[in-house]
Amino acid sequence: MMRRALAEAVATSLGAAVAVSEAGSCAEAEKELSRGAVKLLLLDLSMPGMNGFAGLVSLRTAYPDVPIVIVSANEEPSLIRRAIEFGAAGYIPKSMPVATIGDALRAVLAGDIWAPPAASELPLNDDTAHIAARLAELTPQQLRVLLLLAAGKHNKQIAFEMDITEATVKFHLSQIFRKLAVQSRTQAVIVAQRLQLSNSGTATGAGAAMPETGASAGV
Helix, strand or coil, X not given: CHHHHHHHHHHHHHCCCCCCEECCCHXXXXXXXXXXXXXXXXXXXXXXXXXXXXXXXXXXXXXXXXXXXXXXCCCCHHHHHHHHHCCCXXXXXXXXXXXXXXXXXXXXXCCCCECCHHHHCCCCCXXXXXXXXXXXXXXXXXXXXXXXXXCCCCHHHHHHXXXXXXXXXXXXXXXXXXXXXXXXXXXXXXXXXXXXXXXXXXXXXXXXXXXXXXXXXXX
């Protein structure tokens, strides 16, 4: 129901020519992106597979040319600001009227960053912005290794889950340590833990992706 409402809001805001497709998880949203025709992606922080801001950072790393807008029930200004710092091009609270959603999406499509006024007025957190910039240097494979490391996986387990050799895992870890400017697995895990949400809303999880012929939406 949430996905359908979001899709209708997107179509109403951007016009009938917009084509909207839906996805039920972060993994399904990535499949939509892999087709190569996506112009804009809408994600709910609570949708399956997001894992805090990890899903946002992962998709931004893999598809840097596709702007991502977070749609969430959580309206905490500091959390909204963190989403922007971790690479979101916009943040739309679900309480926003359709007209405002349209304004936000058009602003993002025009290359702007959009967030509610209360969040926009908050100063940047230099520490978070610094970490976000370092995470952005990781390749999709390296980011996945980091997230598995943060989940408590050993090298052998990481190698099994990613279908790579332990030597490759060790190589990725060396690159991760260098790019994050850390010296150990523990320090790398601490960086990865910054991707977790400090606040959690009651959102059902929604994502929307917009192909060049229109838009696609998913929750």
